[in-house]
Amino acid sequence: MNKINNKAISVTVIGAGLAGAEAVYQLIRRQIPVRLIEMRPKVNTGAHTSDQFAELVCSNSVGSNLPDRASGLLKEELRMLGSYFMEVAYKYRVPAGNALAVDRGAFSREITRYLRGHSLVDFINEEAVEIPEDGLVIVATGPLTSPALLKQLQNVLGKKQLEFYDAVAPLLSTDSINMNVAFKADRYAETGKGDYINCPMNKEQYLDFIKALLEAERIDLSEMEISARKKFFSACQPVEIIAESGVDSLRFGPMKPVGLTDPKTGKRPYAAVQLRQDNLLASLYNMVGFQTNLKHAEQQRVFRMIPGLENAEFIRLGQMHRNSYINSPELLGPTLQLRNNSRIMFAGQLCGVEGYTESAATGLVAGFNAARIIQGKEPLVFPPQTMIGCLLNYISFAGHKDFHPMNANFGIFTAEEGTKGDVRKEQIIRQARRCFREFFDQL
Numbered sequence: 001m002n003k004i005n006n007k008a009i010s011v012t013v014i015g016a017g018l019a020g021a022e023a024v025y026q027l028i029r030r031q032i033p034v035r036l037i038e039m040r041p042k043v044n045t046g047a048h049t050s051d052q053f054a055e056l057v058c059s060n061s062v063g064s065n066l067p068d069r070a071s072g073l074l075k076e077e078l079r080m081l082g083s084y085f086m087e088v089a090y091k092y093r094v095p096a097g098n099a100l101a102v103d104r105g106a107f108s109r110e111i112t113r114y115l116r117g118h119s120l121v122d123f124i125n126e127e128a129v130e131i132p133e134d135g136l137v138i139v140a141t142g143p144l145t146s147p148a149l150l151k152q153l154q155n156v157l158g159k160k161q162l163e164f165y166d167a168v169a170p171l172l173s174t175d176s177i178n179m180n181v182a183f184k185a186d187r188y189a190e191t192g193k194g195d196y197i198n199c200p201m202n203k204e205q206y207l208d209f210i211k212a213l214l215e216a217e218r219i220d221l222s223e224m225e226i227s228a229r230k231k232f233f234s235a236c237q238p239v240e241i242i243a244e245s246g247v248d249s250l251r252f253g254p255m256k257p258v259g260l261t262d263p264k265t266g267k268r269p270y271a272a273v274q275l276r277q278d279n280l281l282a283s284l285y286n287m288v289g290f291q292t293n294l295k296h297a298e299q300q301r302v303f304r305m306i307p308g309l310e311n312a313e314f315i316r317l318g319q320m321h322r323n324s325y326i327n328s329p330e331l332l333g334p335t336l337q338l339r340n341n342s343r344i345m346f347a348g349q350l351c352g353v354e355g356y357t358e359s360a361a362t363g364l365v366a367g368f369n370a371a372r373i374i375q376g377k378e379p380l381v382f383p384p385q386t387m388i389g390c391l392l393n394y395i396s397f398a399g400h401k402d403f404h405p406m407n408a409n410f411g412i413f414t415a416e417e418g419t420k421g422d423v424r425k426e427q428i429i430r431q432a433r434r435c436f437r438e439f440f441d442q443l
């Protein structure tokens, strides 16, 4: 076993994404040397575009920052635990209303610079094709885990591994948006700063758009992909699939106009496409909720029908992607260790959570628990009443019928019998904060 500063390297982290980077940070901040294996840019995933760690592959938003939202609560816990992901995200924050959005380039560059240059990190730029035979291993290779490693994981885990598909939204240059038509505003003027660019539609424009969207050519999917698509999250469905479910579905979904007033008419538009700032320079905007599987030329044609986007320059078009995850309820305990081989841990999307922040959260837990094991302590189970503990409890709960990755939300908490709506939410938040403080004080 190799050494750094005379200390044996007894932890290997595979994958320098959101989860892997956070896990490495949690180890080195506790003076534990780590081997980090990342395959990019030698081997690519098909969705990542850089050679940087912790790349945000699609949206630059890491979710709500409001304290009364599940994602906000998760961020609160992560910050208290000293999450590196949170620290860097706040450092490179860009305006996005109540969401926490970041300049993705600056965010990833800082994480890469710090971890690659750290004296306790032994960085190996190779594709891992098997699980190392000694020491603790944190597998954090994400939804686009390389096929060779997936095959190996199948051998290690049995035929439990699952797979499905997801979709990403287009990105466009700000200069190409026609601001004589589009307007800046937040829903209900939330921040008063108008962080979003809104492309308003009247009824006729909307109906023409829906017709074109439904008629547009899509990328062919194999039988396997079609059956995998049935497992889509409703939150991440391609727009053309949402449109299939009814003419008004988009108007009540990603194109909802509520809380918006078009300054030119003084009225609420019939529908609206929202664009969110994507980098600090504000030179790029992404189309909120516009994941799609249309052919690239068709995306350009149909999306340029959106008022304000007639001459849009698309920097990146929407695309389908693979999304792999393991059957955690059968395989993992709440400490993120394999039930039948505690030396191997899983973190990130691969372990059954969904989302950037959730992936980083499980990376933090894996790094934190690996550090405890190295220090001769028992790994900790986070209380299920806290947001992090609730997520871990969800993914490791063996009773699921149809398990699929889960993001932070209040629906997975258990609350007092009979409580509903805001009362339930407030009760969950109060209880989560109390339990987290008690847990945190004992660390």
Ligand SMILES: Cc1cc2nc3c(=O)[nH]c(=O)nc-3n(C[C@H](O)[C@H](O)[C@H](O)COP(=O)(O)OP(=O)(O)OC[C@H]3O[C@@H](n4cnc5c(N)ncnc54)[C@H](O)[C@@H]3O)c2cc1C
Pocket: 014, 015, 016, 017, 018, 019, 020, 037, 038, 039, 040, 045, 047, 048, 054, 055, 056, 057, 058, 059, 060, 061, 062, 126, 127, 128, 129, 140, 141, 142, 143, 144, 145, 146, 149, 166, 167, 168, 321, 322, 323, 347, 348, 349, 350, 354, 355, 356, 357, 359, 360
């Ligand atoms: C295309 C796409 C779009 C997404 N969009 C969003 C979004 O908008 N918002 C959101 O919250 N979540 C999104 N997700 C879901 C998820 O939050 C992200 O994928 C997140 O990056 C997951 O973090 P992770 O650390 O698990 O994986 P990743 O961040 O993908 O990191 C895994 C790392 O492991 C490396 N790797 C893979 N295989 C190997 C190997 N064999 N050897 C060495 N290295 C390997 C990869 O190169 C990568 O760097 C998206 C996912 C995908 C795939």
